[in-house]
Amino acid sequence: MAIGFRHHLQQQLHRLAVNAGRPFVSWAEPWEGVDPVSFFMQGPSCGFRERFFWADRTGGTILVGLGSVYAIETEKADSRFDDVEAGRRRWKKEMEPYGAADAPPLLFGGFSFDPYRPGTDMWRGFPAGKLVAPAALLAVRNGKTTLTVTVPTDKRGRDWERVGRLLERISDPMAAPKRLPRLVSDEEEEKERWLAAVREAIASIRAGALDKVVLxxxxRLAFAKTVDAAAVLQRLREQQPFAYIFAFEQDGRCFIGASPEQLVQKEGKMCRSVCLxxxxxxxxDMEEDERLGAWLRADRKNxxxxxxxxxxxGRLFSSVCETVEMPPAPQLLKLPHIQHLCTPVVGRGCRERSVLRLVEMMHPTPALGGTPRDRALEVIRALEPLDRGWYAAPIGWVxxxxxxxxxxxxxxxxxxxxxxxxxxxxxxxxxxxPNSEYEETNVKMAPMLSALGVMNDG
Ligand SMILES: C=C(O[C@@H]1C=C(C(=O)O)C=C[C@H]1O)C(=O)O
Ligand SMILES: [Mg+2]
Structure with missing residues (x-):
């Protein structure tokens, strides 16, 4: 990008910062020709300690954030959604957006699966709830790319400096992500122990204590060298075209994945979800694939x-929307390694103002927790030795x-x-x-194994 353009952007920011009446100011400009993964890779060298990446299922919306000018963080299990929603409202008041109106500044973040369970060191930096406003946001929407820069108007803090560095480098030709390192060890929880937990869960369900629980x-994989999150991101983007590609990184720890499952989307008074x-x-081959698909459609257990x-x-959407539409029978969603039963849901006339309220009501759905929810969470706490952290929990933007x-x-x-x-x-x-369930978890790990270069796809 031309030097003149960079100066123009910096001047805008300075001018606005001097005149703004609020603690933060943001400026959005169309900024074509920057690759989202390259932008993600610029983060550490500009001094940003936080990075996030988001591409929706269609690839139509891609959001890449660097840095954190404003963070809302909570460890309060009872009020975590209230805390982040209050933080979002405060942020809106403190922030003055200028420039391209179709690229509003936004917050990106996530929640832990179960805030009532004590966390372990593994998930350090991933609290019960966290939202971050990035200093620099690259947004691709409907084929148009915009850069939104947000800085404190008092010009304190390091973000002015980091943003300046980014603007200098943003158009440099980027090095490719690092090659994936060699696998040196591979440990999993003892299979027998997991199968025993599944058997115990089945017994509780048959005894009538609950209907469903997700275990x-x-x-744990160890590699010869550090794994480059950008390399994994790039492979996920190539290998999982119909998934949400996400990454949330802080201080070098990166939670990353390719999820096929939408929790909830809100756009004005319309909201959507997908039951998966x-x-x-x-x-x-095609024949076997169709046979398996037909089997899944007809299988009683599934x-x-x-x-x-x-x-x-369906019930939840009915309680907050005027109308709810969903197909009468599930469809098949075919992904590179797995196929699922899938029922998309659309609600119109939604009465909730913030998608965060919908996230609060929906998490965890019976797809990740179970039914009834509270019983299922108790069973998970009792039978699952794992610290789920942010796994199986909501991740997204508002x-x-x-x-x-x-x-x-x-x-x-x-x-x-x-x-x-x-x-x-x-x-x-x-x-x-139990054995089929174990096999199912193996299939579900295949996308990440493949992105990490550990599994070769035939
Ligand atoms: C829990 C996971 O997946 C969930 C469980 C599924 C199932 O048991 O059939 C299907 C889709 C997801 O809602 C996972 O991938 O880790
Ligand atoms: Mg299943």
């Missing part, structure tokens, strides 16, 4: 698993108007230095077979 397991539960692998989600989301989109952070891994911790779970119901 997860983890796999019930799974089978892809076939080796349909039961799925219907708990449809009932809950703007000043309360619009935004959130996915469920599955098919994911936490990258920390030379290590990657992968997570996968599955819905246990009365008719579950």
């Amino acid at each position: 997860a397991r983890a796999r 539960a019930g799974s089978v692998r892809r076939g080796a 349909n039961e698993e799925h219907q708990f989600v449809v009932q809950m989301i 703007d000043g108007e309360g619009n935004g989109e959130w996915a469920v952070a599955i098919r994911s891994a936490l990258l920390a230095g030379k290590e990657a911790m992968l997570f996968a779970g599955c819905g246990i119901v009365a008719d579950s077979d």
